[in-house]
Amino acid sequence: MQKLGKADETKDTAFEEEVTNFNKQMLEGTKLQRDLKTYLAAVKTMHECSKRLQDCLADMYEPDWFGKEEMDALAEDTDVLWTDFHQKLVDSAVINMDNYMAQFPDIKARIAKRERKLVDFDSARHHFASIQKSKKKDEAKIAKPLALMEKAAPGWAQGIITAHQIAQTNLTRNQAEEDLGRAQKVFEEINYDLQEELPALWNSRIGLYVTTFQSVAGLEEKFHRDMGKLNLNLVDIMTKLEEQRQAKKPAK
Amino acid sequence: MQKLGKADETKDTAFEEEVTNFNKQMLEGTKLQRDLKTYLAAVKTMHECSKRLQDCLADMYEPDWFGKEEMDALAEDTDVLWTDFHQKLVDSAVINMDNYMAQFPDIKARIAKRERKLVDFDSARHHFASIQKSKKKDEAKIAKPLALMEKAAPGWAQGIITAHQIAQTNLTRNQAEEDLGRAQKVFEEINYDLQEELPALWNSRIGLYVTTFQSVAGLEEKFHRDMGKLNLNLVDIMTKLEEQRQAKKPAK
Numbered sequence: 001m002q003k004l005g006k007a008d009e010t011k012d013t014a015f016e017e018e019v020t021n022f023n024k025q026m027l028e029g030t031k032l033q034r035d036l037k038t039y040l041a042a043v044k045t046m047h048e049c050s051k052r053l054q055d056c057l058a059d060m061y062e063p064d065w066f067g068k069e070e071m072d073a074l075a076e077d078t079d080v081l082w083t084d085f086h087q088k089l090v091d092s093a094v095i096n097m098d099n100y101m102a103q104f105p106d107i108k109a110r111i112a113k114r115e116r117k118l119v120d121f122d123s124a125r126h127h128f129a130s131i132q133k134s135k136k137k138d139e140a141k142i143a144k145p146l147a148l149m150e151k152a153a154p155g156w157a158q159g160i161i162t163a164h165q166i167a168q169t170n171l172t173r174n175q176a177e178e179d180l181g182r183a184q185k186v187f188e189e190i191n192y193d194l195q196e197e198l199p200a201l202w203n204s205r206i207g208l209y210v211t212t213f214q215s216v217a218g219l220e221e222k223f224h225r226d227m228g229k230l231n232l233n234l235v236d237i238m239t240k241l242e243e244q245r246q247a248k249k250p251a252k
Numbered sequence: 253m254q255k256l257g258k259a260d261e262t263k264d265t266a267f268e269e270e271v272t273n274f275n276k277q278m279l280e281g282t283k284l285q286r287d288l289k290t291y292l293a294a295v296k297t298m299h300e301c302s303k304r305l306q307d308c309l310a311d312m313y314e315p316d317w318f319g320k321e322e323m324d325a326l327a328e329d330t331d332v333l334w335t336d337f338h339q340k341l342v343d344s345a346v347i348n349m350d351n352y353m354a355q356f357p358d359i360k361a362r363i364a365k366r367e368r369k370l371v372d373f374d375s376a377r378h379h380f381a382s383i384q385k386s387k388k389k390d391e392a393k394i395a396k397p398l399a400l401m402e403k404a405a406p407g408w409a410q411g412i413i414t415a416h417q418i419a420q421t422n423l424t425r426n427q428a429e430e431d432l433g434r435a436q437k438v439f440e441e442i443n444y445d446l447q448e449e450l451p452a453l454w455n456s457r458i459g460l461y462v463t464t465f466q467s468v469a470g471l472e473e474k475f476h477r478d479m480g481k482l483n484l485n486l487v488d489i490m491t492k493l494e495e496q497r498q499a500k501k502p503a504k
Contacts, residue, residue, distance in 0.1 A: 028308075028312050031308055032305075032308050032309075032312070035301070035304050035305045035308045036305060038301050038304065038305075039301040039302060039304070039305045041301070042294075042297050042298040042300075042301035042302070043298070045294050045297060045298070046294040046295065046297070046298045048294075049287070049290050049291040049293070049294035050291060050294070052287045052290065052291070053284075053287045053288060053290075053291045053468070056283055056284050056287045057284075057461060057465055060280050060284070060457075060461060065458070203497075205312075206317070206493065206494075206497045207494070207497065209309060209312060209490075209493075210490045210491075210493055210494045210497070213309055213486060213490050214486075214487055214490040214491065214494075216305075217483040217484075217486035217487045217490070218483070218487055220479070220480075220483045221480050221483035221484055221487065224475075224476035224477070224479045224480035224483065225476070225480050227472070227476045228472075228473045228476035228477050228480065231469040231470070231472045231473035231476065232469075232473055234465060234466075234469035235466055235469045235470055235473065238461075238462045238465050238466040238469065239462075239466065241458065241461075241462055242458075242459070242462045242466075245455075245458045245459065245462070
């Protein structure tokens with residue numbers, strides 16, 4: 001019994017570390033998921049404000065000013081670029097993140113279940129241990145009364161009484177041993193699965209961070225590249241509008 | 253008088269158009285100023301959210317992962333880039349816009365003053381016109397009673413009565429003419445200034461739009477260019493972290 005107890009103890013220390021990692025991982029994931037969604041909301045807000053500013057210019061832009069059509073096209077292109085950027089962020093990073101986070105509640109529930117099954121297993125083990133202990137006491141007791149019984153009962157009855165008492169003790173012991181075996185099996189199954197899954201899940205976080213930030217940074221890079229081009233177009237239209245204005249000035 | 257009235261009327265139609273333009277320009281400017289500030293607020297929000305997301309990765313990033321230092325440096329560079337972008341937008345576009353908008357209240361007040369001075373001028377003109385009219389009537393009246401007076405008054409008195417009445421009428425007329433001259437001078441001065449300033453102000457809007465959007469688009473273009481580079485760095489670090497993870501996998 002002492003040997004089994006020690007083995008369990010060793011296993012639990014390793015498992016506790018895994019649970020600590022699991023909780024850390026879940027916290028980090030929850031924070032990342034929340035920060036990603038806040039970032040997405042900021043992208044949407046910035047899209048709206050940027051669109052309003054660009055529309056403001058497009059609305060003020062008079063038909064006879066240089067590049068009126070280019071200006072309208074530019075406002076539309078900018079709008080499309082923002083919409084596309086936001087949608088792609090949702091489609092890749094956010095959905096990926098959501099799928100990753102969806103694993104946690106089930107595993108968390110199974111960690112709690114393992115805890116309960118460990119309590120069952122421990123209680124079955126203690127029960128069996130106490131029966132083993134009392135069996136030794138009973139054997140000592142049975143050995144004692146027999147000395148008195150020898151005087152009261154006839155010789156043929158003495159063997160029957162001893163056999164009956166031994167049989168009863170064995171029955172309780174077998175029941176407790178069966179219960180212990182069952183509790184151990186249930187615990188070890190769930191424990192085995194978790195000890196397989198938790199380190200794998202813990203290791204998967206790096207992959208998730210890589211995928212998420214590679215996708216966010218990749219989409220951002222493309223967005224910045226395309227937006228930079230549209231900005232250059234706008235600078236160009238503005239320069240030509242100023243040239244048009246300067247050319248008109250002395251004529252008027 | 254008819255001639256002066258017509259000239260004023262013509263002037264007013266042109267001026268009314270200028271005032272219409274002024275009001276349109278002030279409305280457009282107010283909207284642009286507001287949209288620019290909303291955009292600036294969105295830049296600040298996006299900076300905060302983007303920083304939180306990047307810090308989230310930096311915080312989770314373990315010391316033995318590839319490029320821990322590069323990751324911290326990247327988070328700092330991104331932060332500096334955002335701060336710089338926001339500050340430069342404020343320094344150029346927003347301050348420029350605020351200076352432009354600061355002209356409007358004074359000119360608006362002077363348009364209202366011109367309106368009041370026009371009312372004064374009109375009332376002085378009408379006053380003078382009615383005195384002119386009554387002078388003619390008086391001359392007719394004076395001519396009539398004289399026929400009766402001829403019978404009542406001695407011959408030497410007739411000329412004195414007529415002279416006195418004429419002198420009195422002339423005094424009122426001179427006063428009204430002086431008032432009219434003063435009112436006209438005050439009105440014409442303010443009117444002249446506004447007729448000089450309003451078309452110039454109206455024309456200056458194009459320059460403001462050019463300056464504002466050239467500066468916004470220029471700063472954005474630089475921001476997008478630099479941010480794109482930082483994004484590429486992040487993609488690169490992520491790729492190498494994934495390679496490190498893959499290399500470690502079979503060893504464990």
